[in-house]
Amino acid sequence: xxxxxxxxxxxxxxxxxxxxxxxxxxxxxxxxxxxxxxxxxxxxxxxxxxxxxxxxxxxxxxxxxxxxxxxxxxxxxxxxxxxxxxxxxxxxxxxxxxxxxxxxxxxxxxxxxxxxxxxxxxxxxxxxxxxxxxxxxxxxxxxxxxxxxxxxxxxxxxxxxxxxxxxxxxxxxxxxxxxxxxxxxxxxxxxxxxxxxxxxxxxxxxxxxxxxxxxxxxxxxxxxxxxxx
Amino acid sequence: xxxxxxxxxxxxxxxxxxxxxxxxxxxxxxxxxxxxxxxxxxxxxxxxxxxxxxxxxxxxxxxxxxxxxxxxxxxxxxxxxxxxxxxxxxxxxxxxxxxxxxxxxxxxxxxxxxxxxxxxxxxxxxxxxxxxxxxxxxxxxxxxxxxxxxxxxxxxxxxxxxxxxxxxxxxxxxxxxxxxxxxxxxxxxxxxxxxxxxxxxxxxxxxxxxxxxxxxxxxxxxxxx
Numbered sequence: 001x002x003x004x005x006x007x008x009x010x011x012x013x014x015x016x017x018x019x020x021x022x023x024x025x026x027x028x029x030x031x032x033x034x035x036x037x038x039x040x041x042x043x044x045x046x047x048x049x050x051x052x053x054x055x056x057x058x059x060x061x062x063x064x065x066x067x068x069x070x071x072x073x074x075x076x077x078x079x080x081x082x083x084x085x086x087x088x089x090x091x092x093x094x095x096x097x098x099x100x101x102x103x104x105x106x107x108x109x110x111x112x113x114x115x116x117x118x119x120x121x122x123x124x125x126x127x128x129x130x131x132x133x134x135x136x137x138x139x140x141x142x143x144x145x146x147x148x149x150x151x152x153x154x155x156x157x158x159x160x161x162x163x164x165x166x167x168x169x170x171x172x173x174x175x176x177x178x179x180x181x182x183x184x185x186x187x188x189x190x191x192x193x194x195x196x197x198x199x200x201x202x203x204x205x206x207x208x209x210x211x212x213x214x215x216x217x218x219x220x221x222x223x224x225x226x227x228x229x
Numbered sequence: 230x231x232x233x234x235x236x237x238x239x240x241x242x243x244x245x246x247x248x249x250x251x252x253x254x255x256x257x258x259x260x261x262x263x264x265x266x267x268x269x270x271x272x273x274x275x276x277x278x279x280x281x282x283x284x285x286x287x288x289x290x291x292x293x294x295x296x297x298x299x300x301x302x303x304x305x306x307x308x309x310x311x312x313x314x315x316x317x318x319x320x321x322x323x324x325x326x327x328x329x330x331x332x333x334x335x336x337x338x339x340x341x342x343x344x345x346x347x348x349x350x351x352x353x354x355x356x357x358x359x360x361x362x363x364x365x366x367x368x369x370x371x372x373x374x375x376x377x378x379x380x381x382x383x384x385x386x387x388x389x390x391x392x393x394x395x396x397x398x399x400x401x402x403x404x405x406x407x408x409x410x411x412x413x414x415x416x417x418x419x420x421x422x423x424x425x426x427x428x429x430x431x432x433x434x435x436x437x438x439x440x441x442x443x444x445x446x447x448x449x450x451x452x453x454x
Contacts, residue, residue: 054313055454070453073319084314086242086305088249100238102318124249140314 003066005030005148005179006051011060013046020046021057022203028181030065030147033174035190035211036183038200044183045081047200048150051181052078064148074102077146079154083137087126091117091136094125095143104143115139115165130157138169149173151182155189167193191215232324239320239328246305247336253301254336261294261340262347269351276353283354284414288370288407291341295374296396298336299382302329307386312452322449330379330444337371358417362426366417369433370410376440377402383451406440409433 006028013021021043028034036044049055051062053069053076064072085094095108112118115135125133134157141149154166163186171193173180184190191197191214199207247254268286272279306312315325345363348354356363378399385394413429 052317054317073317076317078317080310082310082313084311085309086246086311087308088246088305089242093245097238097242098314098318100241101235101315101320144318 002030003063004028005032005065006181007063008051009061011047011050011057011062013050013055014058015046019203021050021200024060024203024205026198026205028179030179031174031177032196033170033180033182033194035187035194035197035214036181036200037185037187037197037214038206042200042206043203044200045152046203048078048152048181048183049080052076052150054078054080072148075146076148076150077141077144079137079141079149079151081152081156083133084140085125085133085136088124090122090124091128091132091139092121094136095139098140098143102144107143108139111139111142114142131159131162134158135162135165138165142169145176146178148179149181151180151184153184154182155184155186163189187214232321232327235320235324236327236331239315239325240331243302243329243332244335247332250301250305254298254339257294257297257301257336258340258343260297261290261344264290264293265344265347265351279352280354281419283348283352284418285411286352287341287344287348287414288411290344291337291371292374292400292403292407294340295333295337295378296392296399298340299333299375299378299399300392300395302333302336302379303382303386303391306383312383316452322452323445325452326379326445326448327441330376330441333375333379334368334371337375338367341367341371354418356417357420358426363414363417365430366410366413366433369430369437370406370414373406373410373433373436373440374399374403376437376444380440380444380448380451383448406433406436409436 004027006026008024008026011021011024012019024047036047038044050057051069053062053073062069065075089097092108092112095111098104099106099108109118112121115138117132117135117139120128120132125136128136155163158166170180170182174193182190182194191211194211197209197211197214198205265286269279272282312325316322381398381402382395385391385398388394409429409432413426413433416426416429
């Protein structure tokens with residue numbers, strides 16, 4: 001049996017005396033797509049950051065594809081709120097840096113074309129709109145093409161065409177066998193293609209079930225599913 | 230080998246960023262020159278005392294300017310969490326440290342070189358031992374500041390009052406290095422009849438070895454959350 005893509009065991013993360021995530025145990029199989037939802041401040045972002053090893057858990061452990069998360073960083077791609085771009089460098093410079101330092105294949109021009117930034121790739125990122133910055137972050141993710149993809153609010157700041165682009169990208173990652181964890185408030189939209197959904201509630205894992213239960217009238221479905229549980 | 234290649238790529242990024250944001254570099258250099266000007270006013274009309282202390286003024290100017298350069302170097306990393314992106318690529322923390330520290334060293338060296346002609350104009354100080362030893366002093370002193378400076382700028386970067394915290398952390402640590410740099414530079418300007426320059430440079434390089442080694446080892450603890 002293959003190692004799970006993500007195995008989190010009793011994970012907790014505390015910031016300044018307050019638990020942002022507490023006692024979360026989670027197993028995500030390879031190739032599975034999981035929707036993470038919940039109210040603002042429920043711990044979704046912290047959970048994804050802990051799973052990616054961007055921050056370490058205060059308690060508990062995380063393994064990715066059978067290795068401790070820190071040792072599996074080359075296998076994980078994180079799209080987070082803070083996009084990680086250098087403002088004074090151009091979009092192309094930022095991607096060249098990622099290619100050079102991450103030993104990634106040099107497909108920069110193709111990827112820039114794909115995310116719709118080819119015409120502005122030579123401009124400094126400081127002049128980009130929020131949506132363009134997000135597209136550049138997607139470009140970096142496409143260059144890395146990791147087997148485990150974690151996306152935190154990927155739809156934020158994007159126009160309708162951008163939303164469509166995110167859907168296509170996620171479908172593409174899934175088709176390639178990648179594991180996708182996506183944290184979003186667009187529950188109805190993402191539930192259409194996700195296998196499973198989990199709900200974060202005040203830092204804890206509140207509900208976990210089949211994403212199909214959220215495909216219609218998500219809020220009611222969540223409440224009903226929780227009642228049944 | 231991997232460490233060298235990664236450090237070189239981080240350094241290339243640092244230099245590209247310094248070039249693209251060169252207005253900030255100009256501001257740092259201007260700040261250093263302003264400190265020299267202030268010392269020339271504070272010293273009054275005593276030309277001999279100004280000349281005697283010129284090496285000290287040079288290094289205090291570089292030290293004060295270093296807080297701006299080091300703070301800026303980490304601001305660009307933390308503003309959009311770019312340093313986290315580097316770690317997740319993944320790039321080794323030691324490579325990030327060495328790339329950034331060498332970048333900071335070059336910035337401080339450049340600021341020091343720009344200050345030299347002003348030292349002559351304002352304090353009538355000329356390097357009697359030649360320009361070569363003077364550049365060596367600048368290099369060793371800048372290296373002794375940039376390595377612990379990079380480490381402590383990263384440490385302070387997450388703090389709310391990082392602008393105040395960096396000098397508070399850094400200055401006590403680098404005072405011995407600055408004393409050695411001032412002594413070595415003073416000997417270059419005033420003459421070295423007792424052949425002491427080599428000893429002071431030796432002390433400076435010893436500090437460099439310690440700071441650059443410790444920095445590379447500790448950086449992962451500082452930069453990883």
